[in-house]
Amino acid sequence: MKTNTHTNASFIVTKKISNANGFLLPSTLYDAVKDIATIPVKGFYLQDVPEFTDYKFKMHKNAFIKDKLTIQAQLVKQTTTSFTVNILVTKAKTTLNHHERVCSALFNFPVNNTEFTESKTAC
Template identity: 65%
Template structure:
């Protein structure tokens, strides 16, 4: 089965992952996207995907209880020493299909020969 290079994952903000004021906890959002960042590159490794070696995480807006978010993951580049995975978290702003960006992130995962699966169809 081929690994998806781009995915959209739904995510609903609940009371359990919010603070007393109903705001989504940034640490919870970070942990979720850190886990999901591995999806586009899973097929390139023989074993578990190693931890990211570098990341950039920016929060633009708050998310609240009952917000329906979409976490988009995308493999954007393969360098000689790493894969770069871009993440964007959005929510629908209104009924006109406008998306509001909640946060974005860029994760770098190392290419180590001991972890890497030779795949001629890879990027």
């Protein structure tokens, strides 16, 4: 069975998840990023994905109401003890079809040997 180790998700900033000035609340983006980080590693567990053991989360730019963000999650490292998922959140710039980085994050998920499926170790 092949496991999808890369995921893209859209996220639109609304008035409900922004502050009075129209800025996206970082805690809301963190929650969305945390949920999406589990997707690339779901296929490696027989049951639910365990809680991550370590993470780094950094906001680079603000996002505003009506901004359409893209959250990209990719399994970048697999060891006998953990999986590392890299997250990149971008928003489209109006000029030259470029994207600017809004946020980046790394999440480490533990390998639980009793739940880990040996047949899925190849990425």
